[in-house]
Amino acid sequence: MMLLSSVETTFVEDQASEFLARMLRRLGSDSLAALKPVTSEPAAELTVIPVADPLALSSAERDALTASFRSRHGVAAFALTAPPPLGSLPHPLLALADQLSDRLGLGFPLTHPAESAPFVLETFGRSDGTTKIFDVGGMSHEALTPRPLPPHFDGTGNACGVVAFGLYIDGAPGQAPVNYFQNIAVLALDLAAADEEAFLSLFLPDAITVLWQDLRISRPILFLDPDGQPQAWFRAPDAEISVAVRPGCPPLERARAFIDEHTRPCAHGSSYIRLDQVGGGCLVDNTATIHGRTGYADASDDGARRILSRKWWVRSATDQNYRICPGTRIDERFGRLYPELFGPESLADGWVYDAEAGRNVRRGS
Numbered sequence: 001m002m003l004l005s006s007v008e009t010t011f012v013e014d015q016a017s018e019f020l021a022r023m024l025r026r027l028g029s030d031s032l033a034a035l036k037p038v039t040s041e042p043a044a045e046l047t048v049i050p051v052a053d054p055l056a057l058s059s060a061e062r063d064a065l066t067a068s069f070r071s072r073h074g075v076a077a078f079a080l081t082a083p084p085p086l087g088s089l090p091h092p093l094l095a096l097a098d099q100l101s102d103r104l105g106l107g108f109p110l111t112h113p114a115e116s117a118p119f120v121l122e123t124f125g126r127s128d129g130t131t132k133i134f135d136v137g138g139m140s141h142e143a144l145t146p147r148p149l150p151p152h153f154d155g156t157g158n159a160c161g162v163v164a165f166g167l168y169i170d171g172a173p174g175q176a177p178v179n180y181f182q183n184i185a186v187l188a189l190d191l192a193a194a195d196e197e198a199f200l201s202l203f204l205p206d207a208i209t210v211l212w213q214d215l216r217i218s219r220p221i222l223f224l225d226p227d228g229q230p231q232a233w234f235r236a237p238d239a240e241i242s243v244a245v246r247p248g249c250p251p252l253e254r255a256r257a258f259i260d261e262h263t264r265p266c267a268h269g270s271s272y273i274r275l276d277q278v279g280g281g282c283l284v285d286n287t288a289t290i291h292g293r294t295g296y297a298d299a300s301d302d303g304a305r306r307i308l309s310r311k312w313w314v315r316s317a318t319d320q321n322y323r324i325c326p327g328t329r330i331d332e333r334f335g336r337l338y339p340e341l342f343g344p345e346s347l348a349d350g351w352v353y354d355a356e357a358g359r360n361v362r363r364g365s
């Protein structure tokens, strides 16, 4: 059994029971026992919805994209039948998302500093309002190489405020990667049915800790968002980011092993797509669905290279300023129990990890 303080018990058990009730309602099930385990299903290739004109979606296209985004996979994959030339404005991903903003909660786009990074302006001449992800060569962030990207949620330092993101292929490589997805909030119900204690451990306030961009971020893996809705967060380590779960907690170690196993490419219960054509893309529910990418290879002969355009949408205007903070914005009823992890100060920009002190400190303090 996990030994929890009384505050932890409230934080973990009350959130877990609300989380479970809301997920069952969402999935239209009376009980956990009545749910078919998602891990009994082989990985599903996503159905690609053809889109004729990203500036004028038909109601059938809108309905199909909404249904896919709201499905248990949390991903709407699409392909433009006649993609405009690179550099066209508005960018097709933004045009398409604009018409779905009410239905999919895409009302608050975030302007990422990388949208107008010098190497982007040098390569493309101007910013088109999306972040460009491609192999820039040399030493660079993992995402800007053709190497595999392990499973993660976007917006690590944004307090879990990035509720959705979109991807769009502006340039297709010689050999495209597989983009894969797993809905952690749904996956966790399989764990709840098989190992309740492991499921509960995912709600610990510091279940997972990452060292990322000079910050140490500790947060639950499952929690309720500011509107009381289920949310998930997890990531695997890569060359730049270390990841640990709370030490000395065997149920959490079992839970992590379960998630690791089921967030590999093409794991049971997951979905995937190969974005290998210009005009292909997807919209992803970043509150519950984790994603990763296998490696890829740009063509060596005709110079065909992968150029991926990405956009983030946040929950509200409060989250619209890009920042790097150690906190997580969760349901206030529970957040106030741990102000150092979820309070207003933890959600402000300007922190850095002090390795000697073993904690985050405000810059300049």
Ligand SMILES: [Fe+2]
Pocket: 152, 153, 154, 291
């Ligand atoms: Fe990502």
